[in-house]
Amino acid sequence: MWVHVGSFAVASFSMLQILISLPLSMFIYSVVFQIGYFGAMQILVVFIILGIGADDVFVYSDAWLQSAEDVEREFGEARGSYLERRVAYAYARALEAIFNTSFTTAVAFFATATSKIMPISTFGIFAAICVLMNYGLVMIATPAVWVLCTKRDPPTNDDEDVLPESRTVGSSLEAGAEPEEKKRCCKAPACCGRLVDARRGLFGGYLKVVGKRPVALALVLATAAVGATLAYFASRLVPPSEPEEWFPPQHMYTRVQVLETNKFGASLANTFPDASLYWGLDHLRRPNFDRYEPHKHRGRVSFSAPIDLYTDDAQNQILFACDALRKARGGKLARPGSVVCFMEDFQVWHAESFDGASTYGLDKATFDDRLSIFRTTTVPQNDVNPIASWERIIGFSEGELRFVRVASRLNARHDDSLDKKKKLLKAFKNLIKDVNDEPGTKDLGDDLIDYSLTFSWYATQVALVDGLTFGLALAFPVAFVVLCFATSNLVLAFYAMVTIGLIVASVLGTVYLIGWNLGIKESVAGVVVIGFSVDYTIHLGHMFDVARSQGLTTRQEKFAYSIKKMGETVLAGAITTAGSTVFLLACQLTFFTAMGTLIILTVAYSLGYSLLFFMPLLRVAGPEGRVGDICHFLRGLKCACCRRA
Numbered sequence: 001m002w003v004h005v006g007s008f009a010v011a012s013f014s015m016l017q018i019l020i021s022l023p024l025s026m027f028i029y030s031v032v033f034q035i036g037y038f039g040a041m042q043i044l045v046v047f048i049i050l051g052i053g054a055d056d057v058f059v060y061s062d063a064w065l066q067s068a069e070d071v072e073r074e075f076g077e078a079r080g081s082y083l084e085r086r087v088a089y090a091y092a093r094a095l096e097a098i099f100n101t102s103f104t105t106a107v108a109f110f111a112t113a114t115s116k117i118m119p120i121s122t123f124g125i126f127a128a129i130c131v132l133m134n135y136g137l138v139m140i141a142t143p144a145v146w147v148l149c150t151k152r153d154p155p156t157n158d159d160e161d162v163l164p165e166s167r168t169v170g171s172s173l174e175a176g177a178e179p180e181e182k183k184r185c186c187k188a189p190a191c192c193g194r195l196v197d198a199r200r201g202l203f204g205g206y207l208k209v210v211g212k213r214p215v216a217l218a219l220v221l222a223t224a225a226v227g228a229t230l231a232y233f234a235s236r237l238v239p240p241s242e243p244e245e246w247f248p249p250q251h252m253y254t255r256v257q258v259l260e261t262n263k264f265g266a267s268l269a270n271t272f273p274d275a276s277l278y279w280g281l282d283h284l285r286r287p288n289f290d291r292y293e294p295h296k297h298r299g300r301v302s303f304s305a306p307i308d309l310y311t312d313d314a315q316n317q318i319l320f321a322c323d324a325l326r327k328a329r330g331g332k333l334a335r336p337g338s339v340v341c342f343m344e345d346f347q348v349w350h351a352e353s354f355d356g357a358s359t360y361g362l363d364k365a366t367f368d369d370r371l372s373i374f375r376t377t378t379v380p381q382n383d384v385n386p387i388a389s390w391e392r393i394i395g396f397s398e399g400e401l402r403f404v405r406v407a408s409r410l411n412a413r414h415d416d417s418l419d420k421k422k423k424l425l426k427a428f429k430n431l432i433k434d435v436n437d438e439p440g441t442k443d444l445g446d447d448l449i450d451y452s453l454t455f456s457w458y459a460t461q462v463a464l465v466d467g468l469t470f471g472l473a474l475a476f477p478v479a480f481v482v483l484c485f486a487t488s489n490l491v492l493a494f495y496a497m498v499t500i501g502l503i504v505a506s507v508l509g510t511v512y513l514i515g516w517n518l519g520i521k522e523s524v525a526g527v528v529v530i531g532f533s534v535d536y537t538i539h540l541g542h543m544f545d546v547a548r549s550q551g552l553t554t555r556q557e558k559f560a561y562s563i564k565k566m567g568e569t570v571l572a573g574a575i576t577t578a579g580s581t582v583f584l585l586a587c588q589l590t591f592f593t594a595m596g597t598l599i600i601l602t603v604a605y606s607l608g609y610s611l612l613f614f615m616p617l618l619r620v621a622g623p624e625g626r627v628g629d630i631c632h633f634l635r636g637l638k639c640a641c642c643r644r645a
Contacts, residue, residue: 003572005061013145017137018053022046024137025130033125037292041123041524044595047584049130051577051603052105055535056098056138058569058576063090063097064146066565083150087143095139097542100486101535102135107478108531111471112524116463118291120524127528203567206611207560216616223613227502230509237508239418239461240517248590272335272409273454275428277321277435279444280307280395280403304445306400310367312360313440318343318406321435325408329427337384338409342393345381346374368401385409404444410454418465421458428455464523471527472504479534484630487541491628492618496537499614503533506605507598514597521591525598532602535573536610539566544618555622559615567611574607 002011022045029035067086074082109131112124210216247254286299308314322341325334350359350370359367375390385407387393395403412424428450436448479500483493507529511522518526543566547558577599584596623629 005057006065007061007146007149009149010057010061010142010145014054014057014142017141018050018057018134021049021053021130021134021137025126025133028129028133029126035122035125035292036290037118037122038126039119039122040589040591041119042126044584044592045123045127045130047581047596048127048577048599049134050580051573051599052102052131053134053138054576054580055569055573056102056134057142058572059098059101059539060090060094060138060142061146062566062569063094064143066090066093079151083147087147090146091139091143096486097539098135098138100482100538100542102131104475104479104482104534104538105528105531106131108471108475108528108534111474111527112467114470114474115467115523117460117467117520118294120467120520122292123524200568203563203571206567207563210611210616210619211556211560213620216619219612219616220620223609223616224502227506227609227613230513231502231505232509233512234505234508237512237518237522239464240519247588248593251588271413272338273412273452275334275408275410275452275454276450277325277406277432278403278449278451279318279405279447280304280401281449282445282447303397303402304447306402307404307445308364308443309371309401309404310359310362310364311440311443313438314443315343315359315440317435317438317440317444318404320438321406321431324431324434325406328431332411333424333427333431334408335384335411338382340380340382340385340387340393340407342380342390342404342406345378346371349374349378371401372396410452412454418458418461421454421461425455425458428452464518464520468518468523468526471523472530475527475530476500479530482534483538483541486538487545488630489541489545489623489628490630490633491623492541492545495614495617495622496534496541499537499609499617500530500533502613503602503605503609504529506609507601510601510605511598516594521594521598525595525602529602529606532577532599533606533609536570536606537614539570540610540615541618542566544622553624555619555624558622559619562618563615570607570610574603578603 002008005011005014030038064086067089071082071086071089106128109124109128113121113128115121115124210219249255280303282302282304284299285302286297288297289299290296309318319341322339322344325339326336328334347359350357354370359370362370371394375394375396379389380387380393387407393405393407395401395405410424412420432448432450441448476497480493480497483496484490487493487496504526508522508526511518511525516522540562543562544558546565547561550561552558552561581596581599584592584599587593587596
């Protein structure tokens with residue numbers, strides 16, 4: 001930041017202002033919105049806002065320094081009056097540019113706030129608040145800092161009451177001099193000056209090479225081909241088959257988990273998802289449940305009533321459910337041999353223990369008493385689905401039979417596709433309907449409840465896909481509307497949207513090539529990418545449109561003007577955003593390293609497509625004259641309506 005703005009004072013205060021925006025945003029997040037959750041994803045916002053905040057500062061600082069060239073000091077004008085006009089110029093230019101980028105980025109974050117997954121939702125809310133808070137602080141504090149920094153400098157000949165025409169700021173800048181602020185106001189060291197010169201030389205070479213139409217056309221075709229290829233890979237992304245891994249493969253925690261899974265027989269059975277049927281449970285009472293603090297007030301299980309399992313119909317329904325589980329989908333719903341049917345084992349035990357007596361025809365007290373003895377003196381015998389005891393299968397509370405359960409293992413794996421899990425869930429629901437249609441439902445408490453962790457995770461997987469889809473559906477139209485307002489040109493807005501689409505597809509395509517799935521971090525990144533990528537295209541596109549007001553008419557002239565005015569700002573913003581997140585790569589938690597990688601990928605693709613696709617496209621086929629001009633179109637439409645009237 002010091003290198004780009006050329007002022008240590010401005011850079012230092014800007015960093016302080018960005019950091020101050022975090023506790024202020026936290027106040028709104030926790031006090032105004034009453035959200036008590038603050039997890040790992042919220043910590044990530046600190047790194048994101050450093051890059052976004054620096055970009056906002058760069059835009060205003062560039063506008064302020066540009067005002068020294070565009071706002072000429074009038075003959076005899078006092079220094080205070082001149083600074084006031086410069087502030088008005090810089091404020092008007094930066095207010096819209098920063099708002100456009102901040103608004104689209106905030107909307108992208110708010111789009112993730114619609115997710116049904118609470119950590120993603122709260123991350124979006126907190127990040128959006130931070131973006132808007134930082135925008136407000138930049139527009140309030142940064143202009144004052146630049147004015148104070150400029151006033152602190154010793155007066156020059158330009159600050160005399162009578163300003164010689166040969167000493168005007170405009171004429172000095174036309175001769176190639178730097179603005180006085182960069183010369184005098186806590187200027188950067190000489191090494192930083194060399195970096196600035198190198199950056200200007202880089203864009204000078206860029207203009208010479210990409211300014212040639214054949215080169216620009218070749219870049220457009222090449223980058224479009226790369227984007228299309230990565231879009232194909234992005235289409236092959238699927239949600240993760242199991243919950244996120246929080247530690248790297250070589251971490252001791254991960255190695256213990258792998259050892260348990262691969263070396264012990266009980267854990268081998270756990271590789272197949274559990275699926276159970278429960279009788280006797282009513283619902284979960286959660287009167288004080290807080291979505292943002294799910295570990296508190298989780299609720300208490302409510303039983304429907306003491307169940308009457310002693311009746312013939314109730315016993316037959318349990319046996320029917322066991323048989324239906326084994327036969328469902330041609331024997332492919334439950335893993336062969338995995339159904340743990342307590343009723344079958346109880347009837348065998350009862351016959352052996354009571355001289356061949358049947359469990360049918362017993363009164364409730366006798367039946368429940370013998371079932372309790374069976375529960376405590378025997379254990380399930382099932383090698384395919386090992387269960388330690390009957391305590392979680394046959395539930396007694398205060399001496400009364402409250403619930404019973406039939407356990408099984410689904411004939412599936414955790415990493416099966418969403419489509420297969422959807423079919424399994426449908427088959428399971430059909431089985432429950434068939435069981436409920438059997439006599440004995442009222443004796444067993446009316447409610448037959450199914451549970452499987454894989455079905456719960458299936459709902460999470462669907463929520464991840466739906467969140468990404470809805471986020472893209474919301475963020476893309478908003479970005480297009482903002483681009484239309486920012487550029488006042490439909491063609492520019494369309495080109496920018498194509499660029500953003502290529503950036504999103506490229507990031508997600510690279511995610512697939514890395515070997516990742518469409519998990520929490522990827523679904524968040526897919527939407528947030530839009531906010532980041534809009535920043536660069538909107539700045540460059542806006543300058544391309546502004547060039548017309550400077551008397552530039554041809555594509556070549558407007559292309560060069562846009563790069564000269566905003567190229568360095570875009571590059572500096574990309575460097576600070578990527579630089580602030582590179583420290584995430586050193587974290588132990590894989591979530592932070594993955595998000596750091598995704599943000600760096602987003603910045604790299606955004607910068608690359610902006611300079612190697614969007615700008616070359618404008619050089620080749622950018623709008624000239626009134627082509628795509630929204631204001632011109634609306635005036636023509638108004639005139640046409642008036643003529644018809």
